Amino acid sequence: MAAHDVMPDIELFQPVTVEDASTLAERLGSRGWILAGGQDTYGWLKDRAKSPRAMVDLAAIEGISGIEAVDGGLRIGAMTSLTTITRDERIRADFSLLASAAGKVASPQIRNQGTLGGNLVQDTRCWYYRRGLSCYRAGGNICYADSPEGMNREHAIFGASRCVAVSPSDTGTALVALDATMIVQNGDAERRIPAREFFVGPAVNITHMTVLRPGDILTAVELPERWAGADFYFEKVADRNVWDFALVSIAGAFRSEAGTIRDARLVCGAVECVPRRLEAVEAAIIGKPRNEETGTAVAALASRGAAPLNFNHFKIPLMENLVKRALRA
């Protein structure tokens, strides 16, 4: 065993079209690895905790980065850097929720290099899994985190099914709240997947956090007009203010009329393997004013059904507090 820190030999493909990338990825199957900004990839490879034979680098493909207006909304290429997203005037004007979430990812250096697509499909940060242990998520038959004395402060309070890992994505939480659509290409076929269905929990697939399969290339994310210019709230609570993953985060989108909420989305990050939509809260606040009183009244709905592990029952009041704050703001 070694504390690895050197890139292994790996074949590198640099296709210039999505079709080629998709064909390569499909052909390589589980031996292949899609490379975007590399901020998740290189950790896995240099640690040698994952050992693909070949990488398919998306950097040379034209048309999958950049931001353009579509049907009153925006289409954001998957290879668009997180920094670009935080600075883009159109995103800041109409979908500031996403700009806020992207701006809370890691550090400026990582946001410069990291992409929206990479932030969405990155793997979980469960420290047992990252050590390369043969847990359920890695194809084994044990969960180290959900064991009698497992250290699971950062893990899930909802949706556990053998695995208790959580989604680490800040932008994923925002995109579910914005009812975004993920554009996925496989060969020359394109699928449009609602953000909420894009992420999957361990009960559905214990080794993958998204619906993507070999040959699938996430090319873009579309933000529908529906939430353009709405009222937004994003907050990420992490131990550190730079380069840390959420303990709990919340993304809120609200449309109000005559002082009451007409439509709303509330989504929590880092409480489940997928961004967790708080539908009970959403339903309860329709027709109510967005204020402290409403927040206090509905906060407990957010955590209903939570099943905390040994070290993470703090996530319950924290989640409820974030709901209050989203409604108070």
Next chain:
Amino acid sequence: MNRMHIGKDFIPPDIHGKVTGKAKYAEDYAVDGMVYARLYTSPMPHARVKNIDAEAALAMEGVVGILTADDVYPTEAPAPALLTNEPVYVGDPILAVAAVDEKTAEDALKKIRVDLEPLPFVVDPVDSLRPKGASARLEGNIYPREMREMRWAGSDVERFVSGQEPTGPAPTEWSYGDLEAGFDNAEVVLEESFVTTGYAHMSMEPRSVLSYWQNGKCHVYGSTQSQSFVVPFLARMLGIEQKDLVFIAEYCGGGFGSKISAYPVLALPGYFSRKIGRPVMLRITREEEYYVGSARVGFQGWIKAGFTKTGRVSAVDLYIVQDLGPKQAGGDASSAGGAVSILYQPDAMRLRDVPVLTNTTPRGPQRGPGQNQIAAVFEPMMDKAAQALGLDPLDMRRLNAPDSSATLNANQGPITSAYMEEALLKGAELFNWSERIKRAGQRNGSKVTGVGVGQGYHSAGASGYDGLVRLTPDGKLHLHSGVGNLGTYSYASTTRAAAELLKVNWDNCVLHYGNTEEHLPWSSYQAGSNTTFTHTRANHVAAEDLLNKMKRIAAEALGGDPGNYDVADERVFDTRNAARGLTYAEVAARAVSLGGEYSGESYPEDIHEVTQRAVQGLAGSGLIGVGKDKLPVRGTVPGLTVGFAEIELDLETGKHEIIDFLAVAECGTVVHPQGLAGQLRGGAVWGIGMASLERHVYDPQNGLPASVGYYQTKPPSYLDVPTSTEWTAVDIADPDNPVGARGVGEPAMGSATAAILCALSSALGGHLFNRTPVTPDLIVNHVSGQGQSFDPMAINSF
């Protein structure tokens, strides 16, 4: 006092390299024929190596050789081994493999088969003390300066983990005064249990090493806090004479106590290079730095303190279980007791200490080892007592503050000087304490203001080391510094005591440091905040020797008595006729002609072997000033600091923001303002980390560490610290230092930790968490009225 150098800023010679990126750290060197070594580290927390099969690896193209425990010096438990056949923690190096490039070396590791027999292990000291607890090593589970076994009764364990007064036997104990009387005199008696996390040093520069042999000498490029101090220890580890070691450590990207002297892997490439006949570079990875670097000693403890009606600390009973990791460590508890004894001057005190080994990362001294942990414990208790007595927290501290008559430790020994009340008052004025403290507890939406003051202490000075200065015929003053460049600039700033006495312009000074071939004198270790005190003395002594020799040379050349001569403007002149004199250049030239002690052909017998070799190397090149510091010192040299913090705590998220932070140094005369500012600000960042962020977690079921990367260990980021940190200094001269200086590096952290924790407590109406770090989950749980996830004495919980 009108001084040329002391108290003035200057540009140390290593700055340009650091700013421009031209600085060469050990890893930046490369030599012809160099091969790369990689470590095979233990996947188990405790095991016995049954067999190593490296045949397949050695058959690989490009693989040059392997090095195992059988190839290096033997060690006796619990001394740290270079390579081992009984790994005692996950990450303990078992062997190294060398290849023509790093990738081949890493690939080779995969082909080496190491058969390990698992042995019992433990990651929590208390678990080891249980009746049937495991021992971290085959030789025992505790290390009160010798390895042995010790277990508590089950009832002792239960009492301890529930936070009650401990009843388990403690192998080490010291006390002074009448403890019972002290508590009888108390108006308020507090009892608290506590936990302080022992987290990694996290030096930015991992301890990479390059070594090769040339003409019988071993050349080592390493990263150490000290320079000359390393030489005898590293030579012994390599099994060579000191004269056969060339040691280069021009830069050190942080050590914080983990790179004080020769640590095991510093010798690894030397052994490997000798075995395979090629220069060997061992590049230590970030993850490996968490294994072969070290961590702070963790505390689990209990404390009882008595406070009189007026607020005086009357008695302290302190009980500490130390987490030593698997190797030699353990001075932290006694140092913690010492810090309490000086900072609060209790009438009576007892310290009991249970030093327990665990199969976790090796521990060693980390910035304020012991003193800073206990600052995190005792200072919030001071606030609790102040609240109970209706006193202002600052007044409580003033009342107990050490002055120059203060005493410390079990023997109640004297100190050189102390002006803690002056520090508290100076800080209080600058921080506007009396107004700010009124804001404590004020609510603004979900946020509450917290205000705290904290104190720090560390002994900060030694004596008995050597100084070496040299005047050359070109008129330059050469300052030979055996002090390591650990990042504080003390390698340079302490030499200014010599330039000061000799009245030489800094432009005419040449610094020699960072390489044994620069002929460097024996030095103290660069740790324990001692260097400023210790080496301003040693440089002063060497300069005095040079000054006396200059006067004698001038008197001999120009007539009169040496006592008639003085120096100014880089001339030695007759005070009765200033026109009669010699330039420094002329004096140096005469010294070379005169030979003997003047030019280093002879030297005092009491200087260290390292200094003797340095003088031998310089003999005949100029006028030599050399000497051992035998100046008087009346006691322990205290380094004292105070921190003031105002924070805003968000009760809903558990997060806090530091609104303002002020650090006050009480370290005698300020030698180098920017260097001191760096220490105070850096100490504050460290203190913030200890108070609320830094993480160190092991899974008790398998001994695996969770914290082996920066994002997992969570040192403070730039958005976790205040944008600006103010600082000031008392600046009253210490009588036992020729320029009035004392050291101060370590306590700057403890006082910051304490100030932040006290501020958090004040925001929560006086609630004490009695543990570090205080993280958002603890606060959210407390505010929401639900219990914490773990027992009061639990470790590995964050």
